[in-house]
Amino acid sequence: MAVIPDPTYDYSVALLVRAYKQSLLAISSELSRLDLTAISRANAKAALAEVAAILRGLNEESAGWVERYVPQAATDGIARAIVDLGAANTLEEAQKIAKFNRINREFVASAVADTQADLLAVTQNVDRRVKQAIRQVTADSMRANITRGINGQRTLNADLLQRMRQTLGSAVETGIVDSAMRRWRPEVYVEMVTRTKMNATHREATVNEAVGRGAYYARVSRHGATDRCREWEGRIVKLTPDAPGDYPFVGDISRRDLFHPQCRHTLSPVRDPKLLEQ
Ligand SMILES: [Zn+2]
Structure with missing residues (x-):
């Protein structure tokens, strides 16, 4: 039987991560062009429009990425099953005959939609935080310019300027806060979430x-895992709870023990586990 290498989605995930990094960098440099000593409503509006355009472009790019690569991960997973079950000799041959059966058609559609929603949440959060930050520094700048006339200062207070820069800087640094209240840089979160989704889809x-x-x-x-997955390497699992035999059902295994986020372990289907045990 052909030995199938574990899938790696490094290349495709890196493409998406790069798109996020570039967009965030573009937003940062847009924000750094604001003249903090004298922001007008018009400046703020122009910056907001620019940021909105960057995020719109990013959303389009990531939607295209998901539509292309998530179904690809599913096709890889199907091809693996075809080879493992002996219906094709090579992965290339299997990829040619792989098509989505009814369950997979529905599954892939929902995997695509889920991934889109996760990525959209990242850009929506950046959008919200950047808007807040721009409003805040605009208000700070306007207030400072009014009081400057009163106390006779010619320039803006250095502490205030520093604080305004920080407000703008941190706006692009948090993509998402997860259920455990961890803050993720957008590109790190995007990498984690897409890698996890690609492997799970496969x-x-x-x-x-x-x-x-x-x-x-x-x-x-x-693959010689060193985390908790190592307990499961090489073990037989049931793919449906009704299958006969004393094997754990894959759906009952805790995500803490196997198939954690970013886990690369895959499943090789077998028809008769007794044959394997001999
Ligand atoms: Zn694993």
């Missing part, structure tokens, strides 16, 4: 294809 598509072909078991891949 795995789920493998399971759907295997079950569709009447194979109800799979073996967990091994």
Whole structure:
């Protein structure tokens, strides 16, 4: 049987991460062009429009990325099932005959929608924070310019300027705050979330294809993991709880033990686990 290398989505994920980094850099440099000593409403409005355009472009690019690469991960997972179950000899051959069965069609559509929503949440959060920051520094600048006439100072207070720069800088630094209240830089969060989704999509598509072909078991891949997944490497799992035999059902395994975020473990479907054990 052909040995199938574990999928790596480094290249495709790096493309998306680069798009995020470039957009955030463009937003930062847009914000740094604001003349903090004298921001007018018109300046603020122009900066906001520029930032909105950058984020719109980023949303379009990431939507295109998701539509292209998430189904690709599913096709890879299906091809793996086809080879493992002996319906093709090579991965290339399997990729040619791989198509989405009914469960996978629905699954891929929801995986695409989920990933889009996760990425959109990142840009929406950046958008909200940048808007707040621009409003804040505009108000600071206007107030300072009114009081400057009263106390006779010619320039803006250095502390205030520093604070305004910080407000603008931190606006692009938090993409998302997760349920555990961890703050993620946008590009780091995007990398984590897409890598996790690509691997999960691959795995789920493998399971759907295997079950569709009447194979109800799979073996967990091994790559010498050092985290908690290592307990599961090479073990047989059931793909449906109703399958006979004393094997754990894959859906019952805690995400803390296997298939954690960014986990690269895959499933290789098998028809008869007894044959493997011998
Ligand atoms: Zn793992």
